[in-house]
Amino acid sequence: MLMYMGLEHHIIIIGGGLAGLTSAIHLAREGMPVSLIEKNTYPRHKVCGEYISNEILPYLQWLDADPAVLAPADISRLLLSAANGKTISATLPLGGFGISRYTLDHFLLGKALAAGVQLITDTVTDVEYRDDRCVVKMKTHAPLTGTIALGAFGKRSTLDQRLSRAFLRKPAPWLAVKGHYEGAFPDGLVALHNFPGGYCGVSKTETGALNICYLVQMDSFRRYGDIDRHREEVLYRNHHLKTIFNNSRPLFDQPLAISQISFGQKTKVEQHMLMTGDTAGLIHPLCGNGMAMAIHSARIAATVVLRYCHDAGYDRQRMETEYTREWEKAFSYRMKMGRLLNNLFLKDRLSTWLVQQMASVPAILPFIIRQTHGKYLAI
Numbered sequence: 092m093l094m095y096m097g098l099e100h101h102i103i104i105i106g107g108g109l110a111g112l113t114s115a116i117h118l119a120r121e122g123m124p125v126s127l128i129e130k131n132t133y134p135r136h137k138v139c140g141e142y143i144s145n146e147i148l149p150y151l152q153w154l155d156a157d158p159a160v161l162a163p164a165d166i167s168r169l170l171l172s173a174a175n176g177k178t179i180s181a182t183l184p185l186g187g188f189g190i191s192r193y194t195l196d197h198f199l200l201g202k203a204l205a206a207g208v209q210l211i212t213d214t215v216t217d218v219e220y221r222d223d224r225c226v227v228k229m230k231t232h233a234p235l236t237g238t239i240a241l242g243a244f245g246k247r248s249t250l251d252q253r254l255s256r257a258f259l260r261k262p263a264p265w266l267a268v269k270g271h272y273e274g275a276f277p278d279g280l281v282a283l284h285n286f287p288g289g290y291c292g293v294s295k296t297e298t299g300a301l302n303i304c305y306l307v308q309m310d311s312f313r314r315y316g317d318i319d320r321h322r323e324e325v326l327y328r329n330h331h332l333k334t335i336f337n338n339s340r341p342l343f344d345q346p347l348a349i350s351q352i353s354f355g356q357k358t359k360v361e362q363h364m365l366m367t368g369d370t371a372g373l374i375h376p377l378c379g380n381g382m383a384m385a386i387h388s389a390r391i392a393a394t395v396v397l398r399y400c401h402d403a404g405y406d407r408q409r410m411e412t413e414y415t416r417e418w419e420k421a422f423s424y425r426m427k428m429g430r431l432l433n434n435l436f437l438k439d440r441l442s443t444w445l446v447q448q449m450a451s452v453p454a455i456l457p458f459i460i461r462q463t464h465g466k467y468l469a470i
């Protein structure tokens with residue numbers, strides 16, 4: 092716990108999901124002392140569609156964390172259906188892979204520990220900025236002082252409340268449900284099936300299990316009250332979903348569910364903490380790009396942090412401004428497109444019409460996919 096006391100620089104990362112783990116590996120491999128504080132233990136299932144774009148592969152390879160060793164499911168095609176079941180498919184411009192968060196996060200943790208990251212299992216309760224240092228308070232451990240804190244604590248945390256972050260004052264009327272299933276599903280495919288009030292992603296993971304994960308508006312869900320009834324009454328209106336669920340066997344005792352998911356704008360720096368991953372903003376999951384963005388934002392954060400620690404002429408203000416600017420440059424447009432697509436696809440008639448139009452001009456769907464994804468993340 093005291094191992095980094097007295098060192099010139101000490102980076103504290105709050106949250107050990109994809110953004111936290113990736114930035115931890117990057118910084119530790121560059122010789123920085125890093126403490127990573129995660130409230131949960133590993134490995135652990137998370138609510139996520141588990142389709143990840145290939146755009147981050149060069150960066151993960153550079154970090155010596157190539158997920159190829161985990162034998163993920165290769166994914167090269169998207170099948171999209173409107174709520175009435177009408178489909179269109181397209182080749183994914185960069186392609187991607189299916190891997191469970193259970194396996195991926197645990198794998199990255201191993202890489203982080205091997206790079207010298209100190210893992211602290213605890214919940215961060217507050218972060219203060221004093222005398223040009225950040226002081227991170229936890230539930231059970233003594234406070235930790237560091238040069239810089241990175242916020243990587245996900246979509247919504249008690250820490251957001253503690254920091255009175257503005258996005259909490261806006262409605263977040265979404266519920267997400269995820270489970271793993273045994274069942275038949277084509278290799279190489281990720282499916283996105285719309286249903287009234289939401290959409291559902293289906294793809295294979297590294298074990299061959301199907302990940303079925305959907306997002307639904309709370310209002311639509313509340314009318315039915317429980318997951319089983321809502322699934323049968325609403326999701327099954329899209330016959331593709333009815334077929335998939337009826338021909339699959341759940342591998343979890345209960346599906347995982349989370350609510351109050353916000354897709355609103357979030358600040359990128361708070362209490363001099365650089366926010367990464369979902370803590371800085373979550374793209375609508377129908378884009379299938381949140382994980383790649385979390386990893387990419389970790390790289391942006393690690394780059395400016397390293398410069399701050401090594402270049403005396405690069406002060407904290409410049410680091411924070413550059414981080415915000417680079418984040419906006421990389422992701423603002425994708426986030427806007429994600430909101431637009433989400434609004435279009437939530438309207439049943441419009442989404443049916445859109446799928447029909449896309450069927451007659453097949454180039455439209457790959458074009459749309461490119462608007463919500465990045466290029467290969469060069470080093």
Ligand SMILES: Cc1cc2nc3c(=O)[nH]c(=O)nc-3n(C[C@H](O)[C@H](O)[C@H](O)COP(=O)(O)OP(=O)(O)OC[C@H]3O[C@@H](n4cnc5c(N)ncnc54)[C@H](O)[C@@H]3O)c2cc1C
Nearest residue numbers: 106108109110130140141142215244245248368369381382
């Ligand atoms: C329904 C749904 C489906 C999705 N499907 C896809 C998909 O198919 N493809 C894709 O690319 N993206 C998808 N996403 C988005 C993707 O899951 C996220 O963008 C990604 O998980 C972000 O990673 P992260 O590291 O920012 O956050 P997380 O992975 O959520 O990590 C945050 C970590 O912080 C920890 N934490 C929180 N508070 C504290 C605290 N106070 N102290 C200590 N630790 C704390 C948490 O325990 C957690 O481990 C989906 C999202 C949703 C909601």
